[in-house]
Amino acid sequence: MRRWLLALALSLLSLAVSASNTDEPRSADRQLLVMLQLPKAHFRPEASYGGSYGDTQGLALRKRQAEALARSHRLEFQSEWPMPLAEVDCFVMRLAAEDPRSLEQVAVEIEADKTVAWAQPVNEFRAHGTADEPLYATQPAAGQWHLAALHELATGRGVKVAVIDSGVAAEHPDLTGQLSLNENFVEDRAFAPEQHGTAVAGIIAARNDNGQGIAGVAPGARLLGLRACWQQGNGETLCNSLSLARALQAAVTNGAQVINMSLGGPRDRLLGVLIDQAMARGASVVAALGRSAADSFPASHPGVLAVGAGPPLPAGAVQAPGRDVPSTAANGGWTLVTGSSFSSAHAAGLLALLRELDGSKLRPLQAGLVMGQQGRIDSCATLTRHAAITPKGCLEEALRHTGD
């Protein structure tokens, strides 16, 4: 009863303005990504003379090659996106609606050309979680994870956490000053603060010093808001291969140490290459578990920390709070959210704390996680293992377990 009264009170207080786009996604519309190999950077004398790095050379040629490929395979050439991290130039082509061929079939045909590194359909990804009615309630992390005790040890100070998601409301009172970057990688869609990305960002790094709202798991972390997903009119959050690839590239370029991807879709070669590149540079990638094999990527990708809200968990996956979690809302208020998306956000926040304590020594960071029963992360044990002291809150938890 009290819960519903609180819900009603906060519903009235909260501005029920939902920033959402109602347009249908255009980019997943029978699109194909064709990758042409990008040469490595090297010495160029014209760079020394002119102050240019000379890396535009060959770009026009690759574009002409891509246009010729599009013509010969009866595709419409749409756009190009250099992906230096994956060492390819990525060209977007469209298969006409009336064309009877499948995207997979065209990809195989186009890969037969020696100039093509690979081709793949533009896959669609979905965020794993929903937002309920606005509600300010107790944070599961405060009780289950002894958040206050964890913050005695670390707050994730200075650790860069990339939130690859829908738009984050940077002006939210719990997120003001927490983002060092907030960029849009969704083609043809203007930036908008959206529900899913804002909730994920709040769980990771909401301020704990402003006397309102919630406290993030890592309030000292610096968030990189990388909008690769968009919110539909029905509240669903969608992303695609291209927007995610561009955001991943920006995460690495901007030195993200933890990358959170609370979303899932089919296996995607381009995203797999970029995730491997990010991990090879020392970043930890955290992803939400999907409900089926069709939406299990990137959680199923080797090296990625897969996080779910509850059992059953596949081998290697971990569990973190993800049910009835209060977090920041796009309209400036707070809301209750449920789903593995938010479990992933909790784990990303915890990795940021771990990074602050022991970051340079742990590779991968998740190797430092201490697991409890049923794949639950034991946050207290994880942090005290890497800190010189055990805070009171964690000590009580340890004694309780000893008593059991």
Added chain:
Amino acid sequence: MATRPFFVATLFAAAIAPVHADVGGSLAVQSDTRWRGLSYSDGKPQAQASVAVDHADSGLYGGALLTRVSFDYDRDSTAAQLYAGRVFRLQPGLDTEFGAQYTHFAALTRYDYGEVFAGLLGEAWNTRLYLSNDYFGSGQRSAYVELNLQQPLPWGLSGQAHVGWLRGIGRARWPNPDGDSRPDWRIGVARRMGVFEAQLGWVGATRGGPYTWVSAAHREALVLGLSASF
């Protein structure tokens, strides 16, 4: 003929193009053609053309740059700079390269010189060491070390910074009263618009270093460049 290396490079590019190599080129105009901080166009605008070939699988590359240069005492020449090298992956985000470049001056062949170089290349930086046994035909060996940085900026701009240090090694035929070494620098921004790129930079060098036969009057300049790649 200074254009000969350029045509050799073009033929080389055309010959290996069918084996999955990228062949590209560029045309550029600079308000002042500066090499290692010094003006080789007497502070005047100059055009240049380049051709380059890259074999992505092996990391082999080569190319040529053609430009006009103005030396002291009204001596002008066409210059062709021919280069080749190979880049290797050390680890993700870190490559190394080894190569050589040879500069030929059509009307002043005694200034011809070659260099070998080795470098390390990160994603936003690179550093190289160049060694020559007769820098610009000065009779003096030289070592040049450079560090280049690149940083994405708002509005599609890219920030660029360069510092270099040239040192003459051994006895100089024409000793420089300002010493054997000469630091140079460049700081600027660039913006790419499709195949076009515009650059604006503040370029300069101190006095000293091996003798290089160009006017020492303007040690610093604001340089505007426009280039088109093909």
